[in-house]
Amino acid sequence: MLASHHPAPPSPDERIGVLLCNLGTPDAPTPAAVKRYLTQFLSDRRIVQLPPLLWQPILRMLVLPRRKKASAEKYQKIWTEEGSPLLVHTRKQALMLKGWLGEAGMRGIEVEAGMRYGNPSIAAQLERWHAQHIRHILIVPLYPQYSATTTASVEDAVNAWAQTQPQAPTFKLISHYPADAGYLNALEHSVRQHWMTHGRAEQLVMSFHGIPQRNVEQGDPYQQQCLQTAQALAQRLGLTAEQYCATFQSRFGRLPWIKPYTQPTLEALARQGVKTVDVICPGFASDCIETLEEIDMEVRQAFLDQGGHEFRYIPCLNERPEWISALRDLVIHHLREWRQP
Ligand SMILES: C=CC1=C(C)c2cc3[nH]c(cc4nc(cc5[nH]c(cc1n2)c(C)c5CCC(=O)O)C(CCC(=O)O)=C4C)c(C)c3C=C
Ligand SMILES: [Fe+2]
Numbered sequence: 463m464l465a466s467h468h469p470a471p472p473s474p475d476e477r478i479g480v481l482l483c484n485l486g487t488p489d490a491p492t493p494a495a496v497k498r499y500l501t502q503f504l505s506d507r508r509i510v511q512l513p514p515l516l517w518q519p520i521l522r523m524l525v526l527p528r529r530k531k532a533s534a535e536k537y538q539k540i541w542t543e544e545g546s547p548l549l550v551h552t553r554k555q556a557l558m559l560k561g562w563l564g565e566a567g568m569r570g571i572e573v574e575a576g577m578r579y580g581n582p583s584i585a586a587q588l589e590r591w592h593a594q595h596i597r598h599i600l601i602v603p604l605y606p607q608y609s610a611t612t613t614a615s616v617e618d619a620v621n622a623w624a625q626t627q628p629q630a631p632t633f634k635l636i637s638h639y640p641a642d643a644g645y646l647n648a649l650e651h652s653v654r655q656h657w658m659t660h661g662r663a664e665q666l667v668m669s670f671h672g673i674p675q676r677n678v679e680q681g682d683p684y685q686q687q688c689l690q691t692a693q694a695l696a697q698r699l700g701l702t703a704e705q706y707c708a709t710f711q712s713r714f715g716r717l718p719w720i721k722p723y724t725q726p727t728l729e730a731l732a733r734q735g736v737k738t739v740d741v742i743c744p745g746f747a748s749d750c751i752e753t754l755e756e757i758d759m760e761v762r763q764a765f766l767d768q769g770g771h772e773f774r775y776i777p778c779l780n781e782r783p784e785w786i787s788a789l790r791d792l793v794i795h796h797l798r799e800w801r802q803p
Protein backbone atom coordinates (compact mmCIF):
# COMPACT_ATOMS: atom_id res chain seq x y z
CA MET A 463 0.00 0.00 0.00
CA LEU A 464 0.95 3.60 -0.34
CA ALA A 465 3.05 5.15 2.37
CA SER A 466 1.25 7.36 4.84
CA HIS A 467 3.78 9.09 7.05
CA HIS A 468 1.82 12.26 7.61
CA PRO A 469 -1.63 11.40 8.93
CA ALA A 470 -2.71 14.87 10.09
CA PRO A 471 -5.22 16.78 7.93
CA PRO A 472 -3.76 19.74 6.07
CA SER A 473 -3.93 23.15 7.67
CA PRO A 474 -5.63 25.76 5.44
CA ASP A 475 -2.33 26.88 3.95
CA GLU A 476 -1.27 23.33 3.09
CA ARG A 477 -2.10 22.55 -0.47
CA ILE A 478 -3.29 19.36 -2.13
CA GLY A 479 -2.10 17.86 -5.40
CA VAL A 480 -4.31 15.70 -7.61
CA LEU A 481 -2.33 13.62 -10.10
CA LEU A 482 -4.24 12.29 -13.09
CA CYS A 483 -2.24 9.23 -14.13
CA ASN A 484 -2.36 7.50 -17.46
CA LEU A 485 -0.24 4.95 -19.25
CA GLY A 486 2.07 7.27 -21.16
CA THR A 487 3.25 7.72 -24.67
CA PRO A 488 6.48 8.26 -26.62
CA ASP A 489 7.95 11.78 -26.79
CA ALA A 490 7.79 11.69 -30.60
CA PRO A 491 6.40 9.36 -33.28
CA THR A 492 9.89 8.18 -34.23
CA PRO A 493 11.50 4.73 -33.90
CA ALA A 494 14.10 6.11 -31.43
CA ALA A 495 11.50 7.69 -29.12
CA VAL A 496 9.19 4.68 -29.40
CA LYS A 497 12.09 2.41 -28.50
CA ARG A 498 12.86 4.42 -25.34
CA TYR A 499 9.20 4.34 -24.34
CA LEU A 500 8.60 0.66 -25.11
CA THR A 501 11.80 -0.35 -23.31
CA GLN A 502 10.52 1.23 -20.11
CA PHE A 503 6.96 -0.05 -20.63
CA LEU A 504 7.85 -3.63 -21.52
CA SER A 505 10.48 -3.89 -18.78
CA ASP A 506 7.81 -3.35 -16.12
CA ARG A 507 7.29 -6.72 -14.46
CA ARG A 508 3.62 -5.89 -13.91
CA ILE A 509 3.30 -5.91 -17.71
CA VAL A 510 5.54 -8.81 -18.69
CA GLN A 511 5.95 -11.30 -15.87
CA LEU A 512 8.85 -13.30 -17.35
CA PRO A 513 12.17 -13.41 -15.43
CA PRO A 514 14.32 -10.44 -16.61
CA LEU A 515 17.27 -12.67 -17.49
CA LEU A 516 15.06 -14.47 -19.99
CA TRP A 517 12.89 -11.54 -21.15
CA GLN A 518 15.41 -8.70 -21.49
CA PRO A 519 17.44 -10.36 -24.31
CA ILE A 520 14.21 -11.29 -26.14
CA LEU A 521 12.88 -7.75 -25.71
CA ARG A 522 16.07 -6.06 -26.89
CA MET A 523 17.00 -8.46 -29.70
CA LEU A 524 13.65 -9.62 -31.07
CA VAL A 525 10.76 -7.42 -29.92
CA LEU A 526 12.09 -3.84 -29.99
CA PRO A 527 13.92 -3.88 -33.36
CA ARG A 528 10.74 -4.87 -35.16
CA ARG A 529 8.17 -3.17 -32.99
CA LYS A 530 9.80 0.27 -32.73
CA LYS A 531 9.41 0.82 -36.47
CA ALA A 532 5.92 -0.64 -36.84
CA SER A 533 4.72 1.19 -33.75
CA ALA A 534 6.28 4.53 -34.82
CA GLU A 535 4.41 4.29 -38.13
CA LYS A 536 1.14 3.83 -36.24
CA TYR A 537 1.89 6.77 -33.95
CA GLN A 538 2.57 8.92 -37.02
CA LYS A 539 -0.98 8.25 -38.19
CA ILE A 540 -2.56 9.61 -35.00
CA TRP A 541 -0.04 12.30 -33.89
CA THR A 542 -1.42 15.85 -33.85
CA GLU A 543 0.14 19.32 -33.93
CA GLU A 544 -0.26 19.44 -30.17
CA GLY A 545 1.42 16.04 -29.71
CA SER A 546 0.30 12.54 -28.75
CA PRO A 547 -3.49 12.42 -28.28
CA LEU A 548 -3.19 10.53 -24.98
CA LEU A 549 -1.04 13.24 -23.40
CA VAL A 550 -2.92 16.13 -25.01
CA HIS A 551 -6.25 14.88 -23.65
CA THR A 552 -4.87 14.04 -20.20
CA ARG A 553 -3.39 17.55 -19.88
CA LYS A 554 -6.66 19.17 -20.94
CA GLN A 555 -8.56 17.01 -18.45
CA ALA A 556 -6.19 18.15 -15.69
CA LEU A 557 -6.60 21.82 -16.61
CA MET A 558 -10.39 21.58 -16.77
CA LEU A 559 -10.61 19.61 -13.53
CA LYS A 560 -8.55 22.23 -11.70
CA GLY A 561 -10.95 24.94 -12.91
CA TRP A 562 -14.04 22.94 -12.01
CA LEU A 563 -12.72 22.11 -8.55
CA GLY A 564 -12.09 25.83 -8.03
CA GLU A 565 -15.65 26.62 -9.06
CA ALA A 566 -16.86 24.01 -6.56
CA GLY A 567 -15.07 25.99 -3.84
CA MET A 568 -11.97 23.77 -3.71
CA ARG A 569 -9.36 26.43 -4.49
CA GLY A 570 -5.65 25.86 -4.12
CA ILE A 571 -5.85 22.31 -5.41
CA GLU A 572 -3.20 21.59 -7.99
CA VAL A 573 -4.10 19.16 -10.77
CA GLU A 574 -1.50 17.75 -13.15
CA ALA A 575 -1.02 14.86 -15.56
CA GLY A 576 1.48 12.11 -14.71
CA MET A 577 2.49 9.37 -17.12
CA ARG A 578 3.48 5.91 -15.89
CA TYR A 579 5.92 5.49 -18.80
CA GLY A 580 7.63 8.33 -20.65
CA ASN A 581 6.99 12.01 -19.90
CA PRO A 582 5.83 13.95 -17.94
CA SER A 583 6.64 11.19 -15.48
CA ILE A 584 4.86 10.56 -12.20
CA ALA A 585 8.16 10.93 -10.29
CA ALA A 586 8.99 14.29 -11.90
CA GLN A 587 5.62 15.74 -10.90
CA LEU A 588 5.85 14.39 -7.35
CA GLU A 589 9.30 15.96 -7.13
CA ARG A 590 7.97 19.36 -8.27
CA TRP A 591 5.13 19.25 -5.76
CA HIS A 592 7.51 18.21 -3.02
CA ALA A 593 9.63 21.30 -3.74
CA GLN A 594 6.43 23.38 -3.50
CA HIS A 595 5.63 21.85 -0.08
CA ILE A 596 2.52 20.04 -1.28
CA ARG A 597 2.13 17.35 1.34
CA HIS A 598 -1.18 15.71 0.44
CA ILE A 599 -1.47 13.98 -2.88
CA LEU A 600 -4.43 12.17 -4.41
CA ILE A 601 -3.48 9.73 -7.15
CA VAL A 602 -6.24 9.30 -9.74
CA PRO A 603 -5.42 6.55 -12.24
CA LEU A 604 -7.49 7.18 -15.36
CA TYR A 605 -8.30 3.48 -15.38
CA PRO A 606 -11.86 2.95 -14.15
CA GLN A 607 -11.27 -0.82 -14.00
CA TYR A 608 -8.53 -1.99 -11.64
CA SER A 609 -5.74 -4.16 -13.01
CA ALA A 610 -2.40 -4.96 -11.43
CA THR A 611 -0.88 -4.30 -14.88
CA THR A 612 -2.01 -0.67 -14.78
CA THR A 613 -3.33 0.59 -11.41
CA ALA A 614 -0.83 -1.33 -9.25
CA SER A 615 1.93 -0.27 -11.58
CA VAL A 616 1.03 3.40 -10.97
CA GLU A 617 1.14 2.62 -7.26
CA ASP A 618 4.60 1.05 -7.73
CA ALA A 619 5.84 4.25 -9.39
CA VAL A 620 4.48 6.41 -6.55
CA ASN A 621 5.99 4.13 -3.91
CA ALA A 622 9.34 3.97 -5.71
CA TRP A 623 9.55 7.77 -5.55
CA ALA A 624 8.27 7.94 -1.94
CA GLN A 625 10.92 5.46 -0.83
CA THR A 626 13.63 7.94 -1.81
CA GLN A 627 12.20 10.69 0.42
CA PRO A 628 13.20 11.33 4.04
CA GLN A 629 9.72 12.74 4.56
CA ALA A 630 7.20 11.55 2.02
CA PRO A 631 3.81 13.20 1.56
CA THR A 632 0.53 11.50 2.46
CA PHE A 633 -0.96 9.66 -0.49
CA LYS A 634 -4.39 8.39 -1.35
CA LEU A 635 -5.21 6.44 -4.48
CA ILE A 636 -8.56 5.88 -6.16
CA SER A 637 -8.19 2.21 -7.02
CA HIS A 638 -11.24 1.61 -9.24
CA TYR A 639 -14.60 3.08 -10.23
CA PRO A 640 -16.12 0.73 -12.86
CA ALA A 641 -19.72 1.41 -11.78
CA ASP A 642 -19.37 5.00 -10.60
CA ALA A 643 -22.59 6.90 -11.39
CA GLY A 644 -20.78 9.91 -12.87
CA TYR A 645 -18.56 7.77 -15.09
CA LEU A 646 -21.52 5.71 -16.34
CA ASN A 647 -23.53 8.88 -16.88
CA ALA A 648 -20.74 10.31 -19.06
CA LEU A 649 -20.57 7.10 -21.11
CA GLU A 650 -24.34 7.00 -21.48
CA HIS A 651 -24.41 10.64 -22.69
CA SER A 652 -21.69 9.97 -25.24
CA VAL A 653 -23.58 6.99 -26.71
CA ARG A 654 -26.94 8.78 -26.76
CA GLN A 655 -25.42 11.84 -28.41
CA HIS A 656 -23.78 9.59 -31.01
CA TRP A 657 -27.12 7.87 -31.68
CA MET A 658 -28.82 11.27 -32.10
CA THR A 659 -26.33 12.32 -34.77
CA HIS A 660 -25.67 9.03 -36.57
CA GLY A 661 -28.67 6.85 -35.75
CA ARG A 662 -28.47 3.56 -33.95
CA ALA A 663 -26.46 0.64 -35.37
CA GLU A 664 -27.53 -3.01 -35.09
CA GLN A 665 -24.94 -3.75 -32.39
CA LEU A 666 -23.02 -1.78 -29.77
CA VAL A 667 -19.55 -3.29 -29.32
CA MET A 668 -17.76 -2.24 -26.12
CA SER A 669 -14.06 -2.91 -26.50
CA PHE A 670 -11.75 -2.89 -23.46
CA HIS A 671 -7.96 -3.30 -23.44
CA GLY A 672 -7.05 -6.96 -22.89
CA ILE A 673 -4.70 -8.58 -20.39
CA PRO A 674 -3.27 -12.12 -20.37
CA GLN A 675 -5.75 -14.80 -19.26
CA ARG A 676 -3.20 -15.92 -16.68
CA ASN A 677 -3.43 -12.62 -14.80
CA VAL A 678 -7.16 -13.22 -14.29
CA GLU A 679 -6.44 -16.74 -13.03
CA GLN A 680 -3.97 -15.18 -10.57
CA GLY A 681 -6.82 -13.04 -9.20
CA ASP A 682 -6.73 -9.82 -11.20
CA PRO A 683 -10.31 -8.40 -10.97
CA TYR A 684 -9.96 -6.47 -14.24
CA GLN A 685 -12.13 -8.62 -16.51
CA GLN A 686 -14.94 -8.81 -13.99
CA GLN A 687 -14.85 -5.01 -13.55
CA CYS A 688 -14.97 -4.48 -17.33
CA LEU A 689 -18.05 -6.69 -17.52
CA GLN A 690 -19.57 -4.73 -14.64
CA THR A 691 -19.11 -1.49 -16.60
CA ALA A 692 -20.46 -3.06 -19.79
CA GLN A 693 -23.58 -4.44 -18.12
CA ALA A 694 -24.31 -1.23 -16.26
CA LEU A 695 -23.91 0.85 -19.43
CA ALA A 696 -26.11 -1.54 -21.44
CA GLN A 697 -28.75 -1.33 -18.75
CA ARG A 698 -28.74 2.48 -18.77
CA LEU A 699 -29.07 2.39 -22.57
CA GLY A 700 -31.88 -0.14 -22.43
CA LEU A 701 -29.96 -2.70 -24.51
CA THR A 702 -30.76 -6.41 -24.38
CA ALA A 703 -28.01 -9.04 -24.33
CA GLU A 704 -28.45 -9.51 -28.11
CA GLN A 705 -27.89 -5.81 -28.81
CA TYR A 706 -24.41 -5.39 -27.34
CA CYS A 707 -21.21 -7.28 -26.56
CA ALA A 708 -18.07 -6.67 -24.51
CA THR A 709 -14.75 -7.58 -26.13
CA PHE A 710 -11.02 -7.27 -25.40
CA GLN A 711 -8.42 -5.79 -27.75
CA SER A 712 -4.65 -5.45 -28.25
CA ARG A 713 -3.41 -8.96 -27.62
CA PHE A 714 0.39 -8.96 -27.28
CA GLY A 715 2.63 -12.05 -27.44
CA ARG A 716 1.74 -15.70 -27.74
CA LEU A 717 -0.11 -16.42 -24.50
CA PRO A 718 -3.91 -16.46 -24.55
CA TRP A 719 -5.48 -13.16 -23.46
CA ILE A 720 -8.97 -12.63 -22.11
CA LYS A 721 -11.71 -13.26 -24.66
CA PRO A 722 -13.67 -12.57 -26.77
CA TYR A 723 -11.09 -10.72 -28.88
CA THR A 724 -12.34 -7.49 -30.47
CA GLN A 725 -11.24 -7.92 -34.08
CA PRO A 726 -12.35 -11.55 -34.59
CA THR A 727 -15.70 -10.69 -32.95
CA LEU A 728 -16.31 -7.84 -35.40
CA GLU A 729 -15.25 -10.01 -38.33
CA ALA A 730 -17.65 -12.74 -37.20
CA LEU A 731 -20.49 -10.19 -36.82
CA ALA A 732 -19.89 -8.99 -40.38
CA ARG A 733 -19.88 -12.57 -41.69
CA GLN A 734 -23.14 -13.25 -39.84
CA GLY A 735 -24.70 -10.39 -41.80
CA VAL A 736 -24.51 -7.54 -39.28
CA LYS A 737 -24.11 -4.45 -41.48
CA THR A 738 -23.78 -1.62 -38.96
CA VAL A 739 -21.95 -1.42 -35.62
CA ASP A 740 -21.35 1.27 -33.01
CA VAL A 741 -18.03 0.78 -31.25
CA ILE A 742 -17.04 2.35 -27.94
CA CYS A 743 -13.95 1.87 -25.74
CA PRO A 744 -15.26 2.55 -22.21
CA GLY A 745 -12.02 1.60 -20.41
CA PHE A 746 -10.02 4.37 -22.08
CA ALA A 747 -10.56 7.84 -20.63
CA SER A 748 -8.76 9.41 -23.58
CA ASP A 749 -8.38 8.59 -27.21
CA CYS A 750 -4.95 7.16 -27.96
CA ILE A 751 -3.18 4.82 -30.34
CA GLU A 752 -5.28 1.90 -29.08
CA THR A 753 -8.57 3.53 -30.00
CA LEU A 754 -7.69 5.87 -32.91
CA GLU A 755 -5.41 3.49 -34.79
CA GLU A 756 -6.19 -0.03 -33.65
CA ILE A 757 -9.97 0.29 -33.36
CA ASP A 758 -10.92 3.13 -35.67
CA MET A 759 -8.49 2.13 -38.45
CA GLU A 760 -7.42 -1.53 -38.25
CA VAL A 761 -10.53 -3.11 -36.75
CA ARG A 762 -12.75 -0.86 -38.89
CA GLN A 763 -11.01 -2.16 -42.04
CA ALA A 764 -11.32 -5.77 -40.88
CA PHE A 765 -15.09 -5.32 -40.32
CA LEU A 766 -15.57 -3.73 -43.75
CA ASP A 767 -13.42 -6.41 -45.43
CA GLN A 768 -15.74 -9.11 -44.07
CA GLY A 769 -18.84 -7.45 -45.54
CA GLY A 770 -19.79 -4.87 -42.88
CA HIS A 771 -21.17 -1.59 -44.22
CA GLU A 772 -20.84 0.96 -41.43
CA PHE A 773 -18.41 1.07 -38.54
CA ARG A 774 -19.23 4.01 -36.30
CA TYR A 775 -16.59 4.73 -33.70
CA ILE A 776 -17.72 6.60 -30.57
CA PRO A 777 -14.86 8.79 -29.24
CA CYS A 778 -13.54 8.37 -25.70
CA LEU A 779 -14.76 10.64 -22.91
CA ASN A 780 -11.80 13.01 -23.44
CA GLU A 781 -12.94 16.52 -22.43
CA ARG A 782 -16.68 15.79 -22.26
CA PRO A 783 -18.21 17.98 -19.53
CA GLU A 784 -20.04 14.99 -17.97
CA TRP A 785 -16.68 13.24 -17.58
CA ILE A 786 -14.92 16.23 -16.02
CA SER A 787 -17.78 16.58 -13.55
CA ALA A 788 -17.55 12.84 -12.78
CA LEU A 789 -13.84 13.28 -12.05
CA ARG A 790 -14.56 16.37 -9.93
CA ASP A 791 -17.11 14.44 -7.84
CA LEU A 792 -14.77 11.45 -7.44
CA VAL A 793 -11.98 13.75 -6.29
CA ILE A 794 -14.20 15.71 -3.88
CA HIS A 795 -15.46 12.43 -2.43
CA HIS A 796 -11.95 11.09 -1.84
CA LEU A 797 -10.64 14.39 -0.46
CA ARG A 798 -13.39 14.71 2.14
CA GLU A 799 -11.31 13.26 4.94
CA TRP A 800 -8.47 15.66 4.26
CA ARG A 801 -10.74 18.68 4.06
CA GLN A 802 -12.56 18.19 7.36
CA PRO A 803 -11.40 20.50 10.16
C1 LIG B 1 2.49 -6.23 -23.24
C2 LIG B 1 1.38 -6.30 -22.59
C3 LIG B 1 0.40 -5.24 -22.35
C4 LIG B 1 -0.53 -5.25 -21.29
C5 LIG B 1 -0.74 -6.32 -20.25
C6 LIG B 1 -1.27 -4.02 -21.40
C7 LIG B 1 -2.31 -3.64 -20.53
C8 LIG B 1 -3.05 -2.45 -20.61
N1 LIG B 1 -2.77 -1.33 -21.39
C9 LIG B 1 -3.74 -0.37 -21.20
C10 LIG B 1 -3.84 0.87 -21.82
C11 LIG B 1 -3.04 1.32 -22.88
N2 LIG B 1 -2.11 0.58 -23.58
C12 LIG B 1 -1.54 1.36 -24.57
C13 LIG B 1 -0.55 0.97 -25.47
C14 LIG B 1 0.14 -0.25 -25.46
N3 LIG B 1 -0.12 -1.37 -24.67
C15 LIG B 1 0.81 -2.36 -24.91
C16 LIG B 1 0.91 -3.61 -24.27
C17 LIG B 1 0.20 -4.01 -23.10
N4 LIG B 1 -0.79 -3.32 -22.48
C18 LIG B 1 1.72 -1.85 -25.92
C19 LIG B 1 2.92 -2.59 -26.47
C20 LIG B 1 1.31 -0.54 -26.24
C21 LIG B 1 2.03 0.47 -27.16
C22 LIG B 1 1.46 0.66 -28.44
C23 LIG B 1 1.97 -0.37 -29.42
O1 LIG B 1 3.18 -0.41 -29.64
O2 LIG B 1 1.12 -1.10 -29.93
C24 LIG B 1 -2.16 2.67 -24.53
C25 LIG B 1 -1.94 3.84 -25.48
C26 LIG B 1 -0.61 4.54 -25.42
C27 LIG B 1 -0.53 5.70 -26.40
O3 LIG B 1 0.56 6.27 -26.50
O4 LIG B 1 -1.47 6.10 -27.07
C28 LIG B 1 -3.09 2.64 -23.47
C29 LIG B 1 -3.96 3.80 -23.00
C30 LIG B 1 -4.66 -0.90 -20.23
C31 LIG B 1 -5.89 -0.16 -19.75
C32 LIG B 1 -4.23 -2.18 -19.88
C33 LIG B 1 -4.78 -3.16 -18.93
C34 LIG B 1 -5.88 -3.08 -18.28
FE1 LIG C 1 -1.70 -1.52 -23.28
Ligand SMILES: [Fe+2]
Binds near residue numbers: 711712713756
Ligand atom coordinates in the same frame (compact mmCIF):
# COMPACT_ATOMS: atom_id res chain seq x y z
FE1 LIG D 1 -2.72 -2.18 -29.31
